[in-house]
Amino acid sequence: MRIELEKRGRVSTLFSIVSPLLALVLTLVFGALMFWMLGKAPLGALYSFFVEPLLDVWSIHELAVKAGPLILIAVGLSICYRSNNWNIGAEGQFTIGAITGSILPVLYPAWHSPVILPLMLLLGIAGGALYAGIPALLKARFNTNEILTSLMLVYVAQLFLDWLVRGPWKDPQGHNFPQTTSFQPEAVLPPLLDSGRAHWGFVFAIIAAVALWFMMRFMLKGFEVSVLGQSERAGRFAGFSARRMIWFSLLVSGGLAGLAGISEVSGSIGHLQPSISPGYGFTAIIVAFLGRLNPLGIIASGLVLALTYLGGEAAQLSIGISDKASRVFQGLLLFFVLSCDTLIHYRIRLVLGSANSPAAKSAVSPSNQTAEVTR
Amino acid sequence: MKKLVIALAATAALLGGFSSGAQAQEKKKVCFVYVGSRTDGGWTQANELGRQQLVKALGDKIEAPFLENVPEGPDAERAIERMARSGCSLIFTTSFGFMDATMKVAAKFPDVKFEHATGFKSAANVATYNSRFYEGRYISGQIAAKMSKKGVAGYIASFPIPEVVMGINAFEQGAKSVNPNFKMKVVWANTWFDPGKEADAAKALIDQGVDILTQHTDTTAPMQVAAERGIFAFGQASDMIAAGPKTQLTAIEDTWGAYFIKRTKALLDGSWKSEQSWDGLKDGILTMAPYTNMPDDVKAMAEATEAKIKSGELHPFTGPINKQDGTPWLKAGEKADDGTLLGMNFYIEGVDDKLPQ
Numbered sequence: 001m002r003i004e005l006e007k008r009g010r011v012s013t014l015f016s017i018v019s020p021l022l023a024l025v026l027t028l029v030f031g032a033l034m035f036w037m038l039g040k041a042p043l044g045a046l047y048s049f050f051v052e053p054l055l056d057v058w059s060i061h062e063l064a065v066k067a068g069p070l071i072l073i074a075v076g077l078s079i080c081y082r083s084n085n086w087n088i089g090a091e092g093q094f095t096i097g098a099i100t101g102s103i104l105p106v107l108y109p110a111w112h113s114p115v116i117l118p119l120m121l122l123l124g125i126a127g128g129a130l131y132a133g134i135p136a137l138l139k140a141r142f143n144t145n146e147i148l149t150s151l152m153l154v155y156v157a158q159l160f161l162d163w164l165v166r167g168p169w170k171d172p173q174g175h176n177f178p179q180t181t182s183f184q185p186e187a188v189l190p191p192l193l194d195s196g197r198a199h200w201g202f203v204f205a206i207i208a209a210v211a212l213w214f215m216m217r218f219m220l221k222g223f224e225v226s227v228l229g230q231s232e233r234a235g236r237f238a239g240f241s242a243r244r245m246i247w248f249s250l251l252v253s254g255g256l257a258g259l260a261g262i263s264e265v266s267g268s269i270g271h272l273q274p275s276i277s278p279g280y281g282f283t284a285i286i287v288a289f290l291g292r293l294n295p296l297g298i299i300a301s302g303l304v305l306a307l308t309y310l311g312g313e314a315a316q317l318s319i320g321i322s323d324k325a326s327r328v329f330q331g332l333l334l335f336f337v338l339s340c341d342t343l344i345h346y347r348i349r350l351v352l353g354s355a356n357s358p359a360a361k362s363a364v365s366p367s368n369q370t371a372e373v374t375r
Numbered sequence: 376m377k378k379l380v381i382a383l384a385a386t387a388a389l390l391g392g393f394s395s396g397a398q399a400q401e402k403k404k405v406c407f408v409y410v411g412s413r414t415d416g417g418w419t420q421a422n423e424l425g426r427q428q429l430v431k432a433l434g435d436k437i438e439a440p441f442l443e444n445v446p447e448g449p450d451a452e453r454a455i456e457r458m459a460r461s462g463c464s465l466i467f468t469t470s471f472g473f474m475d476a477t478m479k480v481a482a483k484f485p486d487v488k489f490e491h492a493t494g495f496k497s498a499a500n501v502a503t504y505n506s507r508f509y510e511g512r513y514i515s516g517q518i519a520a521k522m523s524k525k526g527v528a529g530y531i532a533s534f535p536i537p538e539v540v541m542g543i544n545a546f547e548q549g550a551k552s553v554n555p556n557f558k559m560k561v562v563w564a565n566t567w568f569d570p571g572k573e574a575d576a577a578k579a580l581i582d583q584g585v586d587i588l589t590q591h592t593d594t595t596a597p598m599q600v601a602a603e604r605g606i607f608a609f610g611q612a613s614d615m616i617a618a619g620p621k622t623q624l625t626a627i628e629d630t631w632g633a634y635f636i637k638r639t640k641a642l643l644d645g646s647w648k649s650e651q652s653w654d655g656l657k658d659g660i661l662t663m664a665p666y667t668n669m670p671d672d673v674k675a676m677a678e679a680t681e682a683k684i685k686s687g688e689l690h691p692f693t694g695p696i697n698k699q700d701g702t703p704w705l706k707a708g709e710k711a712d713d714g715t716l717l718g719m720n721f722y723i724e725g726v727d728d729k730l731p732q
Contacts, residue, residue: 058460176537177471273447273448275446275447275448313442314457316440316442
């Protein structure tokens with residue numbers, strides 16, 4: 001006996017809308033249960049998770065600081081995933097974008113000119129895009145698996161950064177500690193308001209999300225992304241090139257990840273150091289799927305995920321919930337959102353008897369088709 | 376209507392959990408930011424034990440909340456700012472990587488006092504503290520030279536910062552005081568905390584023929600590998616005897632509690648001032664775990680060395696010492712000054728590795 005997921009014939013519009021709310025309610029119920037079992041006041045815990053971080057102005061700024069890179073990376077990834085290109089290496093593109101963007105302030109610390117910041121941002125985008133161009137080239141030319149190449153390039157990028165900040169770019173006055181000199185004021189992405197740390201990186205994220213939403217919704221390019229993602233053959237009949245789409249989607253997502261990298265370094269950190277990201281490039285994959293690969297949905301999911309990070313901290317401090325418990329709670333949220341979403345499209349079916357059902361046989365055929373893809 | 380009242384009452388009762396925080400406001404808050412998990416078996420756990428000692432000693436006067444697994448970078452700044460805003464009077468930021476975040480938040484909150492571990496930046500409200508780990512490593516080196524049959528030890532190092540380089544040199548220096556030909560191999564794991572990488576480093580070193588292992592990383596993985604392969608090893612930051620009951624010779628335990636208590640008392644009686652503190656074995660900030668799995672004469676030697684370091688009779692870095700390339704560093708009888716040690720970026724003779732620069 002086994003359990004199968006069977007595609008539903010028709011997707012309920014009502015439940016597509018209700019599903020996130022349902023997931024939220026389930027999370028609240030099970031989260032409250034967990035906190036109660038840990039001996040904490042359940043409502044107090046939920047309050048510090050979801051409400052406390054939103055009560056102070058500084059904390060809302062922090063929400064934007066945390067959500068900005070997640071959204072910026074995730075909207076780029078959504079284009080990749082919609083077009084069936086599996087870029088897992090955004091973390092590496094983020095890192096390289098941060099490095100190329102930092103070339104000017106690190107090598108020319110005495111250059112005080114207003115053009116430096118725009119140049120840095122452009123270099124960051126270019127760096128991220130070029131770095132994503134490596135898996136794009138390998139896939140378009142040699143049909144290499146981009147999941148592996150993009151992922152492995154993450155470690156290359158991180159070690160390259162590590163080498164730079166311990167070697168040629170190390171601050172000469174830094175007591176041999178691994179970081180570059182602090183950027184000159186002209187090279188720092190300014191805060192949006194004086195009341196907190198949120199900087200222009202968050203605005204870039206919103207602009208990118210709206211622009212890509214517009215493209216997906218109203219432009220031929222967006223249609224091309226969806227068609228090629230759903231069926232490459234159908235796309236070929238329409239005159240779309242899967243190979244060009246590999247380049248397009250990877251360059252866009254790499255460029256946005258690079259922009260996120262330089263925004264983070266310039267706006268939040270102020271110098272390069274061995275670790276510049278707590279895994280934004282990987283968390284953004286979750287954000288992208290949580291937002292159903294829709295750029296506007298990603299804005300919401302990025303904010304929600306950022307909120308759970310901040311809330312986890314608030315709950316640790318105010319009522320002593322451990323870091324582990326707050327991560328379990330985050331996991332609950334993701335689990336319920338994704339399972340509710342899955343159950344809109346699929347129904348669970350118990351299959352009795354042997355595995356030789358027609359469904360199992362037909363599952364083999366798509367992989368045969370991909371083998372005959374022409375170049 | 377009645378139901379609604381009951382529901383509201385129940386809600387109020389449930390919410391009660393966090394209003395109690397307000398009543399405890401008369402107690403001062405001494406807060407801790409951890410880079411790892413408080414049960415990591417190494418660095419953060421040692422800090423957590425120190426925090427618990429503090430609560431035991433002064434729990435009637437203070438509260439000591441903490442945040443764990445805080446990544447270095449912008450997240451750290453937010454975590455520290457949250458603490459400063461939540462009424463902490465004294466905040467211990469317990470990782471080198473929190474340095475700039477600590478300085479930024481400290482500038483915004485001049486009335487809050489900060490204690491940053493192992494850093495080199497300070498301010499009127501930011502003190503720094505560190506421990507003379509190298510004293511313990513010198514003793515470990517002596518034990519290693521006695522216990523090793525091949526005369527080669529393996530060192531799993533984290534990052535080539537002065538702190539770590541100093542530890543490698545101190546170990547070699549201790550070993551050479553027993554066996555002048557003692558050699559050391561070093562593997563850079565490029566992490567403080569990664570059981571997989573640390574275990575790989577341990578295996579690589581053992582395959583290269585070392586028969587004693589020591590580490591400047593935080594997990595018990597190397598200890599476990601040493602136990603599997605049947606060689607001896609030294610624990611780091613916490614007593615790791617549970618991971619290698621027949622393997623651990625001793626461990627350099629960070630016993631921060633002594634410092635936390637001293638500084639919190641200073642906060643309470645108003646005498647807290649920004650200082651750069653660098654305490655060692657004699658101050659209780661560093662403790663050698665019980666000397667185990669060794670013959671009595673080795674144990675006696677280790678205890679004698681420990682006593683000499685405590686009394687100030689012995690400084691681990693006393694000349695003559697040559698640098699790795701054979702050029703002289705310290706003349707006979709000359710002692711290394713703290714400034715050179717804190718910026719140490721060269722190996723001494725006998726270390727078989729090229730320092731990443």
